[in-house]
Amino acid sequence: MPGTFEPLPGGGASVALDDVEISIIRSLAVQLLELIGPGPAEDTPADPLAELFAEGPSEPPSDPVLKRLFPDAYSDPEQTPGNPHEAAEQRAHSAEFRRYTENDLRAGKRENALAVINALNALTADEGGLAVLELTPAESRRWLGALNDLRLAIGSRLEITDEDDTDDFYRLPDEDPRKPMVMAYLWLGGLQETLVSTLMP
Template structure:
């Protein structure tokens, strides 16, 4: 079980994590929350319906990580079918983003919070390392958060395809990106074994 998720009864998953691994995942999840930002109505607590009806931004984010986490719905290779020009694609993307980005950000916040809370519950028992046991629902949130963390790190490492990933294995230990690469690859292994438990 060390370093990989395994299925447990009830449709959940378990993984053994040491103190350093817990600290790394928690820190990354907190950074992800900070990057995604607060909900659109968190400044208006007197109006409980504000978030429900709040429209999101219509322009894509400028941060490359947020661009990867919150991509345009239209555009990119092979997406020109049915669209007359780039302006039309931008208009479609803008409209789609306006009505979906807030929900997407909320989902990503929820996933990251489940990760943080489950790790906090694990460490509150005073154990240095422990076996993290997740319900089926928690496992799905973890899967979403692991995917987001890998996308975020991959964006910082400028990973765009499998060839870029292969090049990461060849980086010398002296390269300043090496710790980020190790986290990227490790999270990928966790994600892969968690997927296997959920579909197995």
């Protein structure tokens, strides 16, 4: 899957994608949307203020992917608090922070995933089966956020905690059931890296 982002004159980025690549990204973005779930005011769309003032959850998600996408703000996974009082204080701060920020974070991730899906749905392939996606700088940033979330989600399922962990994945045999997910993870990483480079001055 050789598609890489290239800068556009005047800003933004473009990438040529084939049908398979478009299908993979769209499918992953749809799955991400389903995982993140609807907004808190989904049942009361007639009240525009309901979501604005709705409080979010105070406990971290149980799903490991959502935990990766919405980590605690006041805890260091590499460091255990020195005493029970400090641990309880960290949990309280994290719960308070999560209550007032997670809804907005989820909304932003939903918007990014939807932007990806809508952009892919608008593409038309040429006779060779390739479609050229062109993004404005603002759209590029939305795509960058979505690509990062997709890689975090896949990395969580693969139990990748460090980028160095990916070295072994390059040597996976074809019959390994993780191989398709690994290939998608590595490919999305290449897309993400080249998209970042187009946003650099």
